[in-house]
Amino acid sequence: MSTVPRSLADALRAAPDDALAALLRDRPDLLTPVPADLAQLAARAATAPSTARALDRLDRWTLQVLEAACVPPEPFTRATLVGLLRGDGVRPDDVRTAVDRLLGLALLWAAGPDLHVLGAVRDMVGPAPPDLDAAEEVLADPARVRALLAQAPAGVTDLLDQLTWGPPTGSVGNADRSVRAAAASSPVDWLLAHGLLAAADRSTVVLPREVALVLRGGRALAEPQPRPPAVPVSATRDEQLVDRTAGQQALTAVRAVTDLLETWAVDPPGVLRAGGLGVRELRRLATVLDVEEWVAAAHVEVAHAAGLLGRSDDADPVWLPTPRYDLWRSRTTAEQWAELVAAWLTTTRTPGLAGGRDDRDKVVAALGPDLDRLLAPEVRHGTLAVLAGLAPGSVPDADGVVAALAWRHPRRPSRLRADLVRWTLREADLFGLTGLGALTAPGRALAAEGPKAAAQALAPLLPRPLDHVLLQADLTAVAPGPLEADLAHALGLMADVESRGGATVYRFSEPSVRRALDAGRTAADLHALLAAHSRTPVPQPLTYLVDDMARRHGRIRVGTAAAYVRADDEGVLAQLLAERRAGELRLRRLSPTVLAAQAPVDVVLDRLRAMGYAPAAETADGDVLVRRPDARRTPARQPPPRLVGEPPPPGETLLAAAVRALRAGDRASRSPRGRVVAGRAAPTALPRTAAAQTLALLQDAVDDGRPVWIGYADTHGGVTGRVVDPVRLAGGYLTAYDHRHAEVHTFAVHRITGVAELDAS
Numbered sequence: 001m002s003t004v005p006r007s008l009a010d011a012l013r014a015a016p017d018d019a020l021a022a023l024l025r026d027r028p029d030l031l032t033p034v035p036a037d038l039a040q041l042a043a044r045a046a047t048a049p050s051t052a053r054a055l056d057r058l059d060r061w062t063l064q065v066l067e068a069a070c071v072p073p074e075p076f077t078r079a080t081l082v083g084l085l086r087g088d089g090v091r092p093d094d095v096r097t098a099v100d101r102l103l104g105l106a107l108l109w110a111a112g113p114d115l116h117v118l119g120a121v122r123d124m125v126g127p128a129p130p131d132l133d134a135a136e137e138v139l140a141d142p143a144r145v146r147a148l149l150a151q152a153p154a155g156v157t158d159l160l161d162q163l164t165w166g167p168p169t170g171s172v173g174n175a176d177r178s179v180r181a182a183a184a185s186s187p188v189d190w191l192l193a194h195g196l197l198a199a200a201d202r203s204t205v206v207l208p209r210e211v212a213l214v215l216r217g218g219r220a221l222a223e224p225q226p227r228p229p230a231v232p233v234s235a236t237r238d239e240q241l242v243d244r245t246a247g248q249q250a251l252t253a254v255r256a257v258t259d260l261l262e263t264w265a266v267d268p269p270g271v272l273r274a275g276g277l278g279v280r281e282l283r284r285l286a287t288v289l290d291v292e293e294w295v296a297a298a299h300v301e302v303a304h305a306a307g308l309l310g311r312s313d314d315a316d317p318v319w320l321p322t323p324r325y326d327l328w329r330s331r332t333t334a335e336q337w338a339e340l341v342a343a344w345l346t347t348t349r350t351p352g353l354a355g356g357r358d359d360r361d362k363v364v365a366a367l368g369p370d371l372d373r374l375l376a377p378e379v380r381h382g383t384l385a386v387l388a389g390l391a392p393g394s395v396p397d398a399d400g401v402v403a404a405l406a407w408r409h410p411r412r413p414s415r416l417r418a419d420l421v422r423w424t425l426r427e428a429d430l431f432g433l434t435g436l437g438a439l440t441a442p443g444r445a446l447a448a449e450g451p452k453a454a455a456q457a458l459a460p461l462l463p464r465p466l467d468h469v470l471l472q473a474d475l476t477a478v479a480p481g482p483l484e485a486d487l488a489h490a491l492g493l494m495a496d497v498e499s500r501g502g503a504t505v506y507r508f509s510e511p512s513v514r515r516a517l518d519a520g521r522t523a524a525d526l527h528a529l530l531a532a533h534s535r536t537p538v539p540q541p542l543t544y545l546v547d548d549m550a551r552r553h554g555r556i557r558v559g560t561a562a563a564y565v566r567a568d569d570e571g572v573l574a575q576l577l578a579e580r581r582a583g584e585l586r587l588r589r590l591s592p593t594v595l596a597a598q599a600p601v602d603v604v605l606d607r608l609r610a611m612g613y614a615p616a617a618e619t620a621d622g623d624v625l626v627r628r629p630d631a632r633r634t635p636a637r638q639p640p641p642r643l644v645g646e647p648p649p650p651g652e653t654l655l656a657a658a659v660r661a662l663r664a665g666d667r668a669s670r671s672p673r674g675r676v677v678a679g680r681a682a683p684t685a686l687p688r689t690a691a692a693q694t695l696a697l698l699q700d701a702v703d704d705g706r707p708v709w710i711g712y713a714d715t716h717g718g719v720t721g722r723v724v725d726p727v728r729l730a731g732g733y734l735t736a737y738d739h740r741h742a743e744v745h746t747f748a749v750h751r752i753t754g755v756a757e758l759d760a761s
Contacts, residue, residue, distance in 0.1 A: 008118065009042035011109040013666065020662065021655040022104055027054055028650055034658050036743075037665035045106045051120040054105050060410045061226045065098035066107060066117075067125050068221060071213065075114030087224040094226040145214045148194055155187040160215060169206045228407040231386060231400035237393045237438045245435030246442055247461030250337045251482055253431045255500075256289050256299050257340060258329065261308060261321040262492060263288055265633075266515075268318035271311050276368025277319065282354070290500055297354040297366040298427055304367055306343035307639030319367065322637040329485070333462055338455035341431050341446060343639070345380050348372045352423030375412070379420040382408055383428070384447035387439040395437035398422050432458070469506070471534040475542055479504040490529055493519055508542055513549045514614055523550035554616035563604045565595040565615070581611050661744070664707070664725045664737045687711050687721075687754030697755040698734055701726040707739070711753035719753055 005011040012020065024031050029050055035041040044050055055063065068084045069076070078099055082092045099115070102108040109116050149160075172188055184190040188205065191197035197205050216222075269281035277300065286296040303309040308325040311317045328336055350373045354366040364370050382405045387396060402418045414420075428434045433443035442461070446454035465484045469477040469491065477495060480503050482488075494516035495506035516526060526546050530538045555567055567573050570592045577587055577595065585607060586598035597604050601617060608615045650658070687709060689697065701708045707725045714720065724736035727744070734752065738745040 005109065005111045007042065008046060008106060008109045008116075009039045011111070012038045012042055012106070017659050017663075019104065020659045021652075023106055024655055024658055025649055026057070026105055028648065029053055031650055031654070031658055034661055035665075038662055039666070041662060042106070046118050046120050048120050048124070051107070051118065051124060054107055055121070055124060056409065056411050057105075058101075058411070059228070060407045061094065061224070062098045062101050063125070063410060064221055064224055065095060066102055066121065069099075069102070069108060069115065069117050070122050070125055074116050075111065077113055077115060081115075084219060085221065085224050086219055087221070090224050090226050142210070142214050145196070145211055148196060149214070153187070153190055156190055159187045159191070160211075168212060169204055171203055172205050173203065225407065228404045229400070231390060231404050232397040233390065233394045234397050235395040235437065236391075237395060237436045239393045239438075242393055242435040242438045243441050243461050246432040246440035247458065247463065248432075249430065249435060250432030250442070250458055251333060251462055253299070253340065254333050254336045255482070256291065256295075257303050257308070257336075258488075259289060259492075259497070260285065260296075260299055260303060261325055262489075264309075264319055265321050268312075268320050271317040271319060272365055272368070274365070274368065276365030278365070279355070279363060282366050293355060294352070294426075295430060298351040298430060300366050301347075301349045301351040301354070301371070302340050302344050302431075304640060305347035305349050306339055307637060310634040310637040310640075312634050320634045322634045324637065325633075329489075332455075332459070333465075333482075333485075334455040334459040337432070337458060338446075338451040341433060341454065342451040344427065344431060345384075345446065346377050348374060348376050349640075350376045350420070350423070351427065352419060373416065373420070375414055375416060376420060378409070378412075379405065379417060380424050381447075383421055383424045384433070384439070384443060387434070388444055388447045390439070393438050396425075398425060401425070468533050468535045471530065471536050471538055471542060473539045473541060475508045475539070475545065477506040477508070477534070479506065487533055491533075494521070494526060494529075508545060510545070510549055510614075511609070513546055514553060514609070517549060517553045517614075518616070523547055526550075549614060552614040555614070563597040563599055563601045564590070565597055565604065565608075566618070567593055576608075576613075579611060582607065660705075660725070661737060664739065667707075667739065687756035689754035689756075694752055694755050695729070695749065698726055698729050698749070698752075701755070702729050709756045710747070712747060713751045713753060722747075 005014055012023075015023075023045075027045065027050065030041060030044055035044055045054075055066075058066070065081060065085065068081055071084060072080050078096055081099065082095045085095050099108065103110060103115075107118060107121050109118070149156075177192075180193060184193045188197065192205070196208070196211050213219075263285070269277060269285075272278055282293055282296055282300070285300070286293045289296055289299070291299075300309070306324075306328070308322060308328055309319060310322045312320050328339060331339075350371050351366070353364050353371050353373075354368075356364050358364050358370060383401055386401050386404045387394075390396060398421055399418075402421050405417060405421065406413075425434070425437075428443065429437065432440060433446065434440060439447075440461075442454045442458040445457040463482050466479065466481045467484050467487060469479045469483070469487075471477050476498065477491065479488075479491075483491065483504075491506055495508045495512050498505045498507040513526070517523075523546055527538070527543070530542065530546075555569060555572060565573070565576065565587065573589070573593065573595055576582055577589065584599070585604055587595045590596050599607070605615055605617060688711070697708065705725075707723055710722050710724055711719050712722050723739040724734075724745075724747070725739070726734060726736045728735040729749075732749050734747040734749055736745060736747060737743070
């Protein structure tokens with residue numbers, strides 16, 4: 001026989017398991033830790049902090065319905081709310097849908113057809129005038145209220161107009177004084193005397209809700225907003241053109257991140273003392289990538305958020321690629337892009353702040369500690385959702401997107417929100433989530449289904465990578481489109497990018513060819529690469545450049561003493577000793593073919609190369625030291641942590657376990673000494689069963705998910721009865737929910753004296 005709930009806890013007990021799971025999914029803070037029973041869950045849901053979090057998740061319309069629910073006395077019905085929320089464009093179904101949402105969040109609870117509001121909600125929402133005892137007999141009759149107002153003297157109407165839709169309170173000296181109608185000398189005195197205004201305390205007067213409802217014509221709100229404001233569309237683009245643009249933008253973004261990390265693998269910038277990247281280093285990177293500084297900052301921050309970039313552990317730390325970058329580089333372009341945009345979508349890092357000024361008028365550094373904003377992921381998700389709601393090819397007005405997000409989360413006002421929306425729109429265009437300002441197919445897939453679906457949507461839009469270049473007589477190579485990853489990496493090792501665009505121009509030089517030789521390539525390797533991948537004949541000047549650098553490479557060897565310089569050609573060393581530019585190295589001859597240097601190896605190598613030589617580093621065994629540019633990596637790094645404002649949504653397994661534990665805990669808490677479970681009573685005598693039968697009964701209970709009565713021997717030989725919900729039986733142990741102690745416990749099977757079914761009661 002069902003009973004009418006008398007509290008939120010009763011309402012939760014009457015709710016089905018899927019409704020409880022939905023509540024815990026939507027309010028994950030209620031799960032930390034898992035409440036012992038449903039009464040504890042109800043108490044936690046009614047606390048001010050948890051209620052505030054739930055209110056922050058409401059859109060404007062649902063919040064307005066909740067505000068209206070605070071107007072009538074309890075209990076009230078859905079029909080009451082429909083009447084209070086009359087207005088243009090408001091349908092009864094709009095009210096009912098919002099009420100269902102509020103019931104699901106446990107901000108309202110139902111007792112049959114009657115609805116109730118949590119006390120914490122009334123304290124926080126609070127725009128509706130409270131119930132007051134003054135002149136209850138008059139206020140209970142709307143006709144009498146209207147009749148009194150018709151007799152009001154001059155000035156009363158103006159005062160009431162200020163209180164009707166605005167805050168229903170006002171400040172008045174000596175507000176709790178006693179006033180007779182005949183002695184009223186002001187509009188406030190007249191209203192107090194007739195009970196149409198009441199004193200909340202000695203200095204505050206308040207308009208009773210009954211009077212406010214009469215003045216509002218029976219409506220709770222002046223402007224109900226059941227739907228978000230329409231987002232103005234500034235332009236409409238061709239959908240296919242938008243998607244083609246997305247493919248090009250996505251490819252450009254992946255290439256830019258790759259170039260950034262390859263550049264810093266060879267020549268990493270230092271980490272500022274306060275953390276972050278120096279302004280000069282960011283400007284230098286923007287020049288290398290041939291982009292604006294905000295674009296360079298966005299690429300740096302996204303690479304960092306994706307875990308591809310980190311700081312070294314040196315005494316003087318630098319920014320370097322992480323080992324994760326090598327794994328990322330092996331993936332397809334679409335997968336690389338998906339990993340970048342997934343990191344961008346969820347990170348609290350805010351690249352748009354880089355280069356601005358903080359409250360102390362100091363420049364905010366990219367990669368610095370001051371770029372985290374909790375609101376950033378919410379704005380990015382919300383912006384993509386707003387764009388997904390527009391017709392394909394629509395370019396939204398930024399102010400319209402800001403207004404739509406304000407409707408979605410009205411309790412989270414922020415001066416930063418408008419800036420975050422604008423930064424989100426331009427960064428979405430940068431990464432190909434939008435094209436020409438309109439949402440692309442990959443962007444729509446990311447918003448609806450996640451990174452994997454977005455990668456699948458992008459793949460057909462990417463230009464097909466090329467396996468060839470066009471070599472020119474001026475020591476350049478032209479890539480007429482995106483190159484295959486291996487070719488791009490090999491070409492980038494032996495040539496420098498001179499310009500980008502629809503085609504990429506690479507320039508060969510002595511330093512670039514030496515870089516390839518330093519990385520272990522031979523002249524034969526370089527000739528074979530050029531011959532295999534050039535659609536034009538290899539120019540003679542380029543062949544000569546490679547052969548000349550290979551012939552000179554390693555004639556001078558530099559190793560560690562402090563450093564030494566070695567050459568088989570004594571004349572070369574004699575020439576080097578005579579070089580005035582080598583004076584800072586303080587060279588001295590140790591033998592005809594060896595010079596000692598008073599400088600580190602790297603300094604000696606750099607100085608000799610600047611003088612036009614082609615030295616090679618060597619090991620202690622005299623072998624050439626092969627230096628790969630990608631050898632410089634940080635130790636293994638996890639992606640940087642993001643700020644956490646709310647706990648993440650729990651998984652389905654955790655939800656199912658939590659609901660089961662709540663039900664079991666509730667049964668135990670409401671049963672005398674935990675001896676009655678789900679309407680069944682434990683036997684009075686402790687059970688005794690054979691070992692084989694004990695195992696069989698326990699396994700059946702695990703399989704069927706039903707509680708049982710067990711006898712359990714403690715370490716002192718005493719045997720107690722326990723009502724348990726078995727969860728798992730393995731390795732000689734039973735894992736079960738113990739109703740006596742309201743917790744999950746592990747029982748040694750050899751100590752279980754017996755198992756019995758619970759008797760029906």
